Amino acid sequence: MSLKIIVLAKQVIDPEMPRSAFQVDRENRRVMTPPTLPPVVNGFDENAVEAALRIKDSQAAEITVISMGQSFALDVMKKPLSMGADSLVLLQDDAFVNTVDSFGVARALTAAVRKLGSFDLIIAGRQASDWDNAQAPLAVAEMLNLPSVTIGRKVEVGDGRVTVERQMPEGTEIVEAPMPALVTVSNELGQPRYPTLRGIMAATRKQPTVWSLEDLGLDAGELAPQVETVDLYVPVTETDCEFIIGEDDADAGRLLALKLREAKLV
Amino acid sequence: MTDSAGVLVLAETEGGVLSPTAAELLTAGRSLAEGLGLPISLGVAGSDAGTATQEAASLGVQQVYAAEDGILSDDKPELLLEAWAQICRQTNPDVVLIARTMAGRDLAPRLAVRLGVGLAQDCLEVRVDADSGRMVAHRPVYGGNAMAAVVCNGTPQMACVRPKAYEPMEADESQQAEVVPVSLSLDESMAKVKLVERVAEESEGVRLESAKIVVAGGRGLGSSEPFKDLEVIAGLLGAGIGASRAAVDAGWVPPSWQIGLTGKTITPDLYITVAISGASQHMAGCSGSKVIVAVNKDAEANIFKEARYGVVGDWEKALPSFTETLRELLG
Numbered sequence: 001m002s003l004k005i006i007v008l009a010k011q012v013i014d015p016e017m018p019r020s021a022f023q024v025d026r027e028n029r030r031v032m033t034p035p036t037l038p039p040v041v042n043g044f045d046e047n048a049v050e051a052a053l054r055i056k057d058s059q060a061a062e063i064t065v066i067s068m069g070q071s072f073a074l075d076v077m078k079k080p081l082s083m084g085a086d087s088l089v090l091l092q093d094d095a096f097v098n099t100v101d102s103f104g105v106a107r108a109l110t111a112a113v114r115k116l117g118s119f120d121l122i123i124a125g126r127q128a129s130d131w132d133n134a135q136a137p138l139a140v141a142e143m144l145n146l147p148s149v150t151i152g153r154k155v156e157v158g159d160g161r162v163t164v165e166r167q168m169p170e171g172t173e174i175v176e177a178p179m180p181a182l183v184t185v186s187n188e189l190g191q192p193r194y195p196t197l198r199g200i201m202a203a204t205r206k207q208p209t210v211w212s213l214e215d216l217g218l219d220a221g222e223l224a225p226q227v228e229t230v231d232l233y234v235p236v237t238e239t240d241c242e243f244i245i246g247e248d249d250a251d252a253g254r255l256l257a258l259k260l261r262e263a264k265l266v
Numbered sequence: 267m268t269d270s271a272g273v274l275v276l277a278e279t280e281g282g283v284l285s286p287t288a289a290e291l292l293t294a295g296r297s298l299a300e301g302l303g304l305p306i307s308l309g310v311a312g313s314d315a316g317t318a319t320q321e322a323a324s325l326g327v328q329q330v331y332a333a334e335d336g337i338l339s340d341d342k343p344e345l346l347l348e349a350w351a352q353i354c355r356q357t358n359p360d361v362v363l364i365a366r367t368m369a370g371r372d373l374a375p376r377l378a379v380r381l382g383v384g385l386a387q388d389c390l391e392v393r394v395d396a397d398s399g400r401m402v403a404h405r406p407v408y409g410g411n412a413m414a415a416v417v418c419n420g421t422p423q424m425a426c427v428r429p430k431a432y433e434p435m436e437a438d439e440s441q442q443a444e445v446v447p448v449s450l451s452l453d454e455s456m457a458k459v460k461l462v463e464r465v466a467e468e469s470e471g472v473r474l475e476s477a478k479i480v481v482a483g484g485r486g487l488g489s490s491e492p493f494k495d496l497e498v499i500a501g502l503l504g505a506g507i508g509a510s511r512a513a514v515d516a517g518w519v520p521p522s523w524q525i526g527l528t529g530k531t532i533t534p535d536l537y538i539t540v541a542i543s544g545a546s547q548h549m550a551g552c553s554g555s556k557v558i559v560a561v562n563k564d565a566e567a568n569i570f571k572e573a574r575y576g577v578v579g580d581w582e583k584a585l586p587s588f589t590e591t592l593r594e595l596l597g
Contacts, residue, residue, distance in 0.1 A: 135375035226384025253584030257591035
């Protein structure tokens with residue numbers, strides 16, 4: 001029997017954008033980006049797609065990617081398909097505005113997972129690079145009463161169990177959980193594979209399934225935020241850097257050491 | 267127990283003793299409790315909570331809710347999660363504070379859903395808004411490029427607070443909180459995730475999180491080789507050694523060296539960075555440093571915006587003389 005894997009992926013503002021392009025619209029509590037800057041699939045979610053594909057490399061598996069948003073750049077969100085995922089489900093509705101919190105997002109994702117039917121494993125990135133909450137996947141696990149393991153660097157499946165190697169502050173930890181289960185992964189998993197030309201061609205032909213709020217059997221009230229953003233601002237840093245200038249770089253290195261001594265820092 | 271626990275700090279334990287993060291949460295919790303006119307209490311759960319309970323009793327709280335059950339263990343986070351949920355249900359807190367440790371950041375979102383409320387994750391500061399009488403939590407978003415102030419609508423209001431964001435509350439042996447036992451109903455079937463193995467990474471040297479001085483290198487070093495030079499400097503200064511995510515992703519140094527949003531958070535007195543550009547991802551893990559020193563060839567690098575002392579130049583030329591001078595000064 002083929003293993004059913006669901007990957008949760010989010011479309012985000014490109015975190016690698018130049019800092020000068022990053023602007024906060026404080027009044028509307030949102031981040032503004034130049035229209036020329038395309039969004040990307042959240043980096044850790046690409047690691048999640050890669051984790052699913054590595055499982056599929058060694059056994060029969062079917063990978064469905066689910067993403068939720070108000071609108072999508074379809075060519076961007078098709079990237080997991082061109083990497084090798086089988087299908088894409090987009091939860092798209094005008095109600096999915098950016099004031100919906102992680103718990104509302106989790107409710108919609110949970111409804112979509114249920115609607116898809118049976119599954120063995122859900123994989124998600126450890127956190128999204130926009131709000132950095134690291135809580136929607138865990139909330140999904142709680143709503144579906146699934147065991148959860150976070151920050152995996154290696155994910156293996158066998159005998160109805162998932163085994164995860166986790167990156168810990170002082171080493172690694174290996175844990176296992178019975179499936180169905182939810183696992184989040186981190187960049188330590190390694191570089192996500194590049195789409196092949198064949199993958200890109202196949203992805204072009206695939207059309208995503210699109211589900212609205214109503215399709216998910218939810219009403220807008222169920223997405224009412226439990227956590228509200230009341231302000232969004234750019235933190236002020238007020239350090240004046242004293243530049244150490246010497247005759248050349250080597251001299252500057254010497255003067256820096258003397259300066260640190262003078263300031264009683266070493 | 268129908269009285270509210272007020273501001274409840276859920277404390278983790280490490281080998282039976284209170285995690286140092288508990289005292290930090292109490293500093294945050296006390297200012298909230300004063301602002302909200304509520305009592306402050308601490309909840310602790312473990313197979314043997316006696317020592318932790320005693321420690322907690324002298325930390326300026328009104329009550330310590332002590333939940334003991336022999337099946338609780340550091341390896342079984344799902345049991346701790348359910349224990350925390352049961353403590354909350356029995357003590358009706360208005361505010362719950364959890365430390366954003368490896369365990370805390372995983373348990374807090376599930377606890378919030380279990381209690382039917384929201385969670386302010388990864389907070390640097392929690393305050394009371396005088397007008398609304400609600401907690402306002404400030405948290406970094408967009409990799410630290412922006413800060414969001416968030417409010418939780420339900421009760422309890424929950425926040426997961428970043429370690430080291432607050433100074434720890436000092437113990438005062440003359441104070442003795444009332445210890446209230448909480449009875450738990452747990453069973454082994456709740457623990458589905460099993461620990462198979464823990465592999466500690468070989469680490470000589472100083473722990474990054476507690477180091478007074480940290481030396482770190484980034485992408486600009488170009489390979490693993492120059493980190494040996496940084497190790498020499500770290501050795502001279504008794505410093506911990508770290509790296510940016512770029513250097514870790516390149517495979518030059520082990521993942522445990524990573525400082526930043528998805529790595530370690532450091533708060534040294536002196537942080538010396540070499541060839542680190544200072545992307546917000548990185549700064550999120552080191553902005554609590556008292557003095558940052560930067561050596562970088564790019565004068566426009568973001569690191570200089572947060573550094574106290576800077577050298578714009580080639581590290582290959584600046585480091586040997588820097589090291590030699592340090593050696594003379596300290597020798």
